[in-house]
Amino acid sequence: MGAVVGTLTMQIKQRRPSTDTADDDMEMTMASHRPEGLNQLEAQTNFSKGELQVLYRGFKNECPSGIVNEETFKQIYSQFFPHGGKEREHACAYLSLSLCSFYPAFFSSPADASTYAHYLFNAFDTAHSGSIKFEEFVAALSILLKGSVTEKLQWTFNLYDINRDGYISKDEMTDIVRAIYDMMGKYTYPVLKTDAPKQHVDAFFQKMDKNRDGVVTLDEFILSCQEDENIMRSLELFENVI
Amino acid sequence: MAAGVATWLPFARAAAVGWLPLAKKTMPKPPVDSSSRSDEILYVNVSGVRFQTWKNTLDRYPDTLLGSSEKEFFYNEDTQEYFFDRDPEMFRHILNFYRTGKLHYPRHECIQAFDEELAFYGIVPEIIGDCCMEEYRDRKKENQERLAEDTEANELTDAPLPPHSTPRERLWRAFENPHTSTMALVFYYVTGFFIAVSVIANVVETVPCRPPKGSVKDLPCGQKYELAFFCMDTACVLIFTFEYLMRLFAAPSRCKFMRSVMSVIDVVAIMPYYIGLVMPENEDVSGAFVTLRVFRVFRIFKFSRHSQGLRILGYTLKSCASELGFLLFSLTMAIIIFATVMFYAEKGTKSSSFTSIPASFWYTIVTMTTLGYGDMVPKTIAGKIFGSICSLSGVLVIALPVPVIVSNFSRIYHQNQRADKMRAQQKVRLARIRMAKKGTVNAFFQYKEDRVLGDRDSDCTALCVKNRSAFEHQHHHLLHCLEKTTNHEFTDEMTYSELCMTESVGFRTSRSTSLSSQQGATGCCPRRARRRAAMRLANSTVSVSRGSIQELDTLHIKPTSIPQQTRSSLNAQAGDLKLNCGEHDFTAAIISTPTPPANTPDESLPPSPAPIPGILRNTRATAYTHDTFKISSL
Numbered sequence: 071m072g073a074v075v076g077t078l079t080m081q082i083k084q085r086r087p088s089t090d091t092a093d094d095d096m097e098m099t100m101a102s103h104r105p106e107g108l109n110q111l112e113a114q115t116n117f118s119k120g121e122l123q124v125l126y127r128g129f130k131n132e133c134p135s136g137i138v139n140e141e142t143f144k145q146i147y148s149q150f151f152p153h154g155g156k157e158r159e160h161a162c163a164y165l166s167l168s169l170c171s172f173y174p175a176f177f178s179s180p181a182d183a184s185t186y187a188h189y190l191f192n193a194f195d196t197a198h199s200g201s202i203k204f205e206e207f208v209a210a211l212s213i214l215l216k217g218s219v220t221e222k223l224q225w226t227f228n229l230y231d232i233n234r235d236g237y238i239s240k241d242e243m244t245d246i247v248r249a250i251y252d253m254m255g256k257y258t259y260p261v262l263k264t265d266a267p268k269q270h271v272d273a274f275f276q277k278m279d280k281n282r283d284g285v286v287t288l289d290e291f292i293l294s295c296q297e298d299e300n301i302m303r304s305l306e307l308f309e310n311v312i
Numbered sequence: 313m314a315a316g317v318a319t320w321l322p323f324a325r326a327a328a329v330g331w332l333p334l335a336k337k338t339m340p341k342p343p344v345d346s347s348s349r350s351d352e353i354l355y356v357n358v359s360g361v362r363f364q365t366w367k368n369t370l371d372r373y374p375d376t377l378l379g380s381s382e383k384e385f386f387y388n389e390d391t392q393e394y395f396f397d398r399d400p401e402m403f404r405h406i407l408n409f410y411r412t413g414k415l416h417y418p419r420h421e422c423i424q425a426f427d428e429e430l431a432f433y434g435i436v437p438e439i440i441g442d443c444c445m446e447e448y449r450d451r452k453k454e455n456q457e458r459l460a461e462d463t464e465a466n467e468l469t470d471a472p473l474p475p476h477s478t479p480r481e482r483l484w485r486a487f488e489n490p491h492t493s494t495m496a497l498v499f500y501y502v503t504g505f506f507i508a509v510s511v512i513a514n515v516v517e518t519v520p521c522r523p524p525k526g527s528v529k530d531l532p533c534g535q536k537y538e539l540a541f542f543c544m545d546t547a548c549v550l551i552f553t554f555e556y557l558m559r560l561f562a563a564p565s566r567c568k569f570m571r572s573v574m575s576v577i578d579v580v581a582i583m584p585y586y587i588g589l590v591m592p593e594n595e596d597v598s599g600a601f602v603t604l605r606v607f608r609v610f611r612i613f614k615f616s617r618h619s620q621g622l623r624i625l626g627y628t629l630k631s632c633a634s635e636l637g638f639l640l641f642s643l644t645m646a647i648i649i650f651a652t653v654m655f656y657a658e659k660g661t662k663s664s665s666f667t668s669i670p671a672s673f674w675y676t677i678v679t680m681t682t683l684g685y686g687d688m689v690p691k692t693i694a695g696k697i698f699g700s701i702c703s704l705s706g707v708l709v710i711a712l713p714v715p716v717i718v719s720n721f722s723r724i725y726h727q728n729q730r731a732d733k734m735r736a737q738q739k740v741r742l743a744r745i746r747m748a749k750k751g752t753v754n755a756f757f758q759y760k761e762d763r764v765l766g767d768r769d770s771d772c773t774a775l776c777v778k779n780r781s782a783f784e785h786q787h788h789h790l791l792h793c794l795e796k797t798t799n800h801e802f803t804d805e806m807t808y809s810e811l812c813m814t815e816s817v818g819f820r821t822s823r824s825t826s827l828s829s830q831q832g833a834t835g836c837c838p839r840r841a842r843r844r845a846a847m848r849l850a851n852s853t854v855s856v857s858r859g860s861i862q863e864l865d866t867l868h869i870k871p872t873s874i875p876q877q878t879r880s881s882l883n884a885q886a887g888d889l890k891l892n893c894g895e896h897d898f899t900a901a902i903i904s905t906p907t908p909p910a911n912t913p914d915e916s917l918p919p920s921p922a923p924i925p926g927i928l929r930n931t932r933a934t935a936y937t938h939d940t941f942k943i944s945s946l
Contacts, residue, residue, distance in 0.1 A: 127351075131319065146320050147324060149320070210326075214327070274334060300338045304335065307341070
């Protein structure tokens, strides 16, 4: 009887490698990517050589293959917003320890940063290739950290414009706002009401949609942001990140 | 994903720009980062091997030594690098942890060394990556088991009797450890002998003897010499009962003792006799009585107290319980399957011996274990086919768990061997330590002599001090200061014990040794003589002072353990040891000095009140601030 059982298990084992090799082939085709030279990147972005070096070293350490796909991107971003859902299992213990000190109340809340991360990914992936290469990464960072106000606002407009049609509709804005609220999780003060995103959107849409045509164009967006002093001031906040 | 949080934080913060237009309130001010953001290469020199890494790499884990400002303590200004006097091989792994976020455990390294390195660098071992975690845990568990065994072995065999041992404790110790006293050893062998006698009697009882006159049939010897066997049985049972009761009396925890395996075996071994005595010669219960006699064979298990091999076997079986259980379970499954199949295969044939499925169990067991008695044989072709499959698979099923059990047994057996070897080496170690101790004592006396000589003749000092390091000088000076503080002097054990012996009154035992005059020319003999006279009471109740003083050096291993064979008189020294040492971990020899320990109220001791000995000890101990010196000289 032992022989019978043994042969059965052998059969099962033999069947598995065939699927494995298929996966292996797929992974092999996702070749690693090397960025362009340092000088070119320096010319294209607002970073100095030293800053690019630091950025690349970190990037390469985390993603040795040189590219970031959406899953990895979501995981990375989710690490900063302690949350439940599927991301939680991937967060490493040490990381959550260090983050615990920052967000103790959030630690057990079932928040979800993956939606917003998805939109972010699409904003970073300007070539729409499904993965972010180092150049795209650096280009976006260059705009966000060292770009002019107009460039930053343009980038933000691109982020909000989910379908890339040049207009931000109310639905798109609602999606974005809901994604942002999702990152907060359940345990907030005051308690998050279900229509809070909608109310938030209504308020801001009114402010931004100048001609009341139901969509916000790039010019309307930039104009309304420039009128708001708070936004202008806060755009300078993140200049010294690198 | 490696924990490179720091790497991605700038990106997350930059991405926050996306929230800004939607913000309801104003954003808080960002933290001011005054430290220079430019990355620099740090040089880390570990015992000559130079490592270089980015500062950012080390900053990834701010809770560790290298990631925090603690490393500044190791910074060498002259060479502009961080110097660590540690193992460079291990440091490689530590640094890799910073680089990759995963800590790996090198398999060829000793687990304790690795742990120490981790502790030094402030890294928690739980971070070890999954790839190496299992190996690490296994090794760690093995190591801890080994240490526990060693301490247990040390405590058990060479553990000294506590000075205040009641007869009960002594009795228990004698039972557990027969080698401690001759009485215990004698008792041990006597019980062993009687166990053997009892078992042999049980066996011989059933051998057929020549029938007595007037009868034709062979009688078992048990019936022929019934009285003789009964007497022998009674004697054995008496001894066993006595032993059991003694153990029960001496056991520190009676409930625990009664629940232990050996005690159960003891009870089962002697119960049948008493039940047989009590029970009437009734026809109905004689069957049960016969069954009870079977239990007498359990006496053979009593041998496990005498044989370590048996104990190991028992322990192995216990630890392999899961494998044995699996073996049993799989065998049962196989038996049931094959028995069913064989029964139905052989159902048709007439005069088939496979009358039912349970009847087929016997055939299956005999076939699977390849016994093959041949009392049940399949006759149909189908039966024969299934029978052959049965025998082939039997071999496999039995062969599977056996290696596991064997390896377990081998591991436990080797551990035991190791324990025995360690015990043997312990004696050698003690001897070596004693020699080292003598060396240091002599060094100190030499120092004192030199000082005295030096006082008289300044030329000598230069010559005399040539062979001593600065450390030794300072150490000896320290001891000298202590002497001056307390107005007592150090001496060696021989002098002390000799003086004790020769001058004490009414001491019980003495091992006379020649009085050595190695006392250092300090010229304070009168003072000493006075002290020694008062000190004679030290040994008025000391019976093995020599041994106890000598064994005091074992204290260096475990300062909390009491010296071996100390009798009540030396309790003071032990008590003082605790006073003086506290929780210090002495690592070297110990010198004891002659002082008047407060042992027994003896009229010869001038300022001695006569309180209860126990209290006396402690009070006297504090009265003479350093009654007994326990010094560690390295």
